[in-house]
Amino acid sequence: MPAIPAPAALPRSRRRWAAVAGLLVLSPISAEYLIGYGESTNRPLELLAGLLILAPLYGTVAVLIREITRRTGRGWPTILLLSAAFGVIQAGLIDQSLFHHEVDAGDPDWATEPQHTLIPGLGVDASNLLNYVGGHVIWSFAAPIAVVESCAARIADRRWLGPAGIGVMVVLWALGAVLVFSDAASDSTAGPAQLSGAAVVAVALIVAAFTVRPTSGRSSAKAPSWWLGGGVTGVAWCASQLLPATWVGTTVNVVAMAVLGWLLLRWSRSPGWGRRHVLAAAGSALVVRAGLSFLVEPLGGVDGAVKYAVNAAMLAGVAALLLLAARRLRRGEPSTC
Template sequence: MVESCAPRIANRRWLGPVGVGVMVLQWALSAALVFSDTAADSTASPAQLIGAAVVAIALIAAAFTIRPARTRSPAKAPSWWLVGGVTGAAWCANQLLPATWAGVMVNVVAMAVLGWLLLRWSRRQGWGRRHILAAAGSALVVRAGLSFLVEPLGNVDDTMKYVVNAAMLGGVVALLLMAAYRQRRQEPSAR
């Protein structure tokens, strides 16, 4: 989304080595703060905490070491509408599946399939910034749209809940329209 809002500088790196180090330190401090705040109420066993840490470290290592192949497929990229729709459907499943082991497994499979599809599609001819905006934007629209189904914390009046949710959804739509406008202005041939 950020790169879509600033397409002129979208190909630049966001952070250098020092910036990455600072972000990792801030993340670790934030995680420690959240953990210390909820540790008394935590139902996670030490083995579960260790398992979560191992998975997190493995994902971080994979992010820094695995590089997708740069080969392009001769196939044509799907419509950006299809990319947004498939991504939105996967995010709906992600948000609506029950918090059971079966729900987690279906969620993992859905996210893995979505990742595979996006990686495969992104290697095709014609894949561009509109596709990326559609994938990222659909996730935001799903989150903002599903907020209408969530019961807010505390004693909140229904009218206020819907006003705030509508304002958030309107903000997401405005952000997407601004990003699409800026992309179109930056790349006039991408229609």
């Protein structure tokens, strides 16, 4: 009996568009849905409809950050700095959540906690600044980019879009940003100085993204196993989400993230570091995000059984996606980055 031929691989153009579509969807899911705080958590159709706004707002930025970085031959420092810049743009200029301090008495306790780390004169809460901007860096952009690139490892370092595709992403982002801005503007309490300051910081981060150069030296120490690296990063992600919103908690959080950044930089320069390590670090962030959703009380009245079912479905989806990415990496795709 003749052997049945294996299914043909997707044409390169289709693989690129599949990767773009995956990142467009994973970015907003990671940013907004995995943690399960939304009042539509128990309404799957509303979650799907929400992607029509969130994918242009988050997903297009993730795609553009990845595309710009790969086209210019740069690496993760550029991705992280551009992610921070768009985190400031998102939280400081578009939805202006950095400057919104009013609370609804009917919200859960986590949403009505007093702000203990308000920075005098700036009208910005340090804990919220770390949570919003740092959250965008990790969960909105960097982790989704790493996971999708692992799923598409054969084209991870290549361009995914042409000029027309980039133009479409820019237009979609602009439309989403205008829609969210117009909705948030009526409740905005940000003054001109605060908005100008956010714009200056965002521009500075963008300039730094194209100025920073990766160090050329290599570390003599061998990189840890990918599962150990994923475990360390997972503990750090979990701590960053659970530390209290106080000056002590915020300070510990900043120090922990700085130490983690130093470790990742050191490991990435060590022999044996590869795409599995990147996937482990990014995947642990998604797992932590989805796992902690079981502890979060959503906004609005959400039935407990439905909430936990949605949380479990999200966690299972993350596990399936990471298994797929790991399988792709084991099938002989490039292992270094």
